Amino acid sequence: MKCQSIPRGKQRGAALITALAFVSIFSLIVGGVAIYSVGNNNLAAREADYASAIHLADAGLNYELRNISKNQFNAGGFTVPSADSPDTGSVAGVSGTFSVWVTDTSGGTWNNSKGEMILYAKGTVNGVSRQISAHGVHGDGLFDNYAVYGINGVNFNGSGSSVIGNLGTNGVYSGSNTATTGQISLNGSNASGVSGSNVTVNPDPVYFPTVDQIVNSTFPGPPAGWSWLSTHNNNGNARTFIGNSTTVSPGTTQVSALGTTIKLSKGAIILPPGDYYFTSIDVHGQGQLIVDNGALSTGGTKGLVRIWVNGNGGDIMSNPITYTVSPNDPSLFRMYYNSPGNFQIDGNTASGGAFYGHNATANASFTITGGSFTYASVIADNVTISGNSSVQFPSGTVGSSSDTFWLWFGIKDSWKEVPINGGSTFPDGTSN
Amino acid sequence: MEAPRSPMARRTKRSGFSILESIIATAIVGVALMGMVNLFSFSYGMTQKTTALSFAYSVGRNSLENVRSLGFYNATEGTTTSYYASNGTGPSSTQGSNRYRVVVTVTTDKFATTGGVTVVAEDALRAVKVVVTDLGTSSTIYSAGTTLARGGI
Numbered sequence: 001m002k003c004q005s006i007p008r009g010k011q012r013g014a015a016l017i018t019a020l021a022f023v024s025i026f027s028l029i030v031g032g033v034a035i036y037s038v039g040n041n042n043l044a045a046r047e048a049d050y051a052s053a054i055h056l057a058d059a060g061l062n063y064e065l066r067n068i069s070k071n072q073f074n075a076g077g078f079t080v081p082s083a084d085s086p087d088t089g090s091v092a093g094v095s096g097t098f099s100v101w102v103t104d105t106s107g108g109t110w111n112n113s114k115g116e117m118i119l120y121a122k123g124t125v126n127g128v129s130r131q132i133s134a135h136g137v138h139g140d141g142l143f144d145n146y147a148v149y150g151i152n153g154v155n156f157n158g159s160g161s162s163v164i165g166n167l168g169t170n171g172v173y174s175g176s177n178t179a180t181t182g183q184i185s186l187n188g189s190n191a192s193g194v195s196g197s198n199v200t201v202n203p204d205p206v207y208f209p210t211v212d213q214i215v216n217s218t219f220p221g222p223p224a225g226w227s228w229l230s231t232h233n234n235n236g237n238a239r240t241f242i243g244n245s246t247t248v249s250p251g252t253t254q255v256s257a258l259g260t261t262i263k264l265s266k267g268a269i270i271l272p273p274g275d276y277y278f279t280s281i282d283v284h285g286q287g288q289l290i291v292d293n294g295a296l297s298t299g300g301t302k303g304l305v306r307i308w309v310n311g312n313g314g315d316i317m318s319n320p321i322t323y324t325v326s327p328n329d330p331s332l333f334r335m336y337y338n339s340p341g342n343f344q345i346d347g348n349t350a351s352g353g354a355f356y357g358h359n360a361t362a363n364a365s366f367t368i369t370g371g372s373f374t375y376a377s378v379i380a381d382n383v384t385i386s387g388n389s390s391v392q393f394p395s396g397t398v399g400s401s402s403d404t405f406w407l408w409f410g411i412k413d414s415w416k417e418v419p420i421n422g423g424s425t426f427p428d429g430t431s432n
Numbered sequence: 433m434e435a436p437r438s439p440m441a442r443r444t445k446r447s448g449f450s451i452l453e454s455i456i457a458t459a460i461v462g463v464a465l466m467g468m469v470n471l472f473s474f475s476y477g478m479t480q481k482t483t484a485l486s487f488a489y490s491v492g493r494n495s496l497e498n499v500r501s502l503g504f505y506n507a508t509e510g511t512t513t514s515y516y517a518s519n520g521t522g523p524s525s526t527q528g529s530n531r532y533r534v535v536v537t538v539t540t541d542k543f544a545t546t547g548g549v550t551v552v553a554e555d556a557l558r559a560v561k562v563v564v565t566d567l568g569t570s571s572t573i574y575s576a577g578t579t580l581a582r583g584g585i
Contacts, residue, residue, distance in 0.1 A: 019457035023464035037478035048489040052576040062584035070555040091577030197547035410583025
């Protein structure tokens with residue numbers, strides 16, 4: 001029988017083929033494991049980057065909140081960051097960056113007078129970006145914290161003068177620390193003059209808006225500000241009567257042409273709710289100013305009385321201001337003083353409101369004197385309290401929804417993550 | 433006419449591998465095995481690294497959230513160090529045989545004084561940084577940071 005032979009070529013190389021097959025199979029297995037491990041590691045690293053990115057975005061949000069609250073009125077030191085020109089930064093020692101910008105609630109340009117804002121912040125780490133958004137709202141207003149704030153200084157003349165409430169200044173405090181019953185804040189490197197357990201020293205000054213900024217924002221026109229106010233005020237609604245009585249009732253004679261100056265030594269000028277514009281005020285002798293925020297003279301609804309003064313200074317209110325609103329409501333009176341000089345206020349007042357004077361180029365000052373007792377928040381370039389006079393922070397809320405400037409902003413609720421470069425609303429369609 | 437081959441001669445030519453073939457095959461398998469061992473070792477190291485990173489990410493994020501939850505005024509200024517074991521137990525204030533070190537640093541850019549006592553200024557920005565270090569390799573495996581501001585979150 002003939003033995004069938006196997007071709008030589010099919011016998012040889014079997015070991016090599018087996019070895020190669022072994023190597024191939026195990027290479028695939030081990031290679032797969034390696035690829036899986038690397039992929040898993042990349043995934044974990046990417047996950048960590050995503051987490052870091054959201055923390056950096058959060059850092060950006062807080063950064064801008066502080067920046068706006070601290071610097072918004074710092075002339076030349078603050079620009080509202082926009083999507084095209086965001087603020088950027090990082091956290092020292094942590095890789096990655098953030099960028100942040102704000103809009104108003106409609107997606108337009110934000111400014112302080114709008115109060116609320118939408119903040120957007122994007123954190124980026126190793127090429128991974130995440131974006132968040134939050135609804136920012138105003139906190140403390142101009143008149144919520146201080147009975148007296150002297151932007152350039154506060155001066156007490158006479159041992160009997162006092163402030164009942166908190167006081168602050170960016171300049172020199174001249175007087176005893178016990179002249180102020182609340183906290184005294186010395187803000188910035190120019191602030192000095194007092195020490196004690198009720199004195200807080202802050203490294204940076206507090207910036208306030210000028211009256212020009214406020215009037216321009218309140219009356220955007222066109223033409224804006226004083227130009228608008230000089231022709232669109234409520235001076236024509238003022239009423240007057242001659243006599244000593246301060247009882248105000250509907251039907252009191254309306255002033256036919258009050259003009260923009262008050263020089264009164266007899267009788268009273270009654271100002272129903274509205275905006276009044278004057279270049280000078282001189283009330284002395286038996287003259288009296290009645291702030292009719294209770295609207296008794298018109299029989300209408302109580303409301304805000306705002307007096308805007310833009311003249312040359314040297315103004316005086318020798319007799320007490322009478323406020324008609326009842327119960328007391330200090331949110332319903334404002335006096336904005338832009339004149340480069342002094343406004344002297346004498347006489348006891350109840351209820352009160354807020355007196356505000358800040359001129360960018362000259363001192364707009366208030367002097368509380370004549371043994372007066374004024375319930376108000378008084379903020380001005382310089383504030384002098386003399387002649388055994390006192391300023392007391394009013395009971396009730398001084399801040400008003402009609403105020404358009406705030407010193408502090410905070411986050412309403414919490415932030416939400418939004419698509420990168422997304423719209424002004426969140427994915428669920430809300431804006432908060 | 434060719435003489436018939438002996439059975440021995442036929443067996444020798446038909447069965448088994450040549451020495452050369454065996455050597456080559458062994459060499460291939462040997463080299464491949466070395467590569468595979470290295471690759472396996474790499475995979476093992478990578479898995480360890482992933483485990484460490486995942487742990488560091490979790491504990492780092494947790495530490496950051498803890499500071500955030502304290503808020504702007506209450507976050508403790510300075511550096512706080514804690515340790516975690518490789519099985520996740522912790523935190524511990526001492527290193528001992530723990531595998532991971534978590535350092536939380538809070539730094540404030542502005543301070544005020546009230547009655548001579550130093551406090552955080554209202555307009556300060558406080559930076560929070562978390563760094564997680566693998567003490568086995570002495571390498572930083574995760575870091576993250578955020579800021580705290582008055583009125584912020």
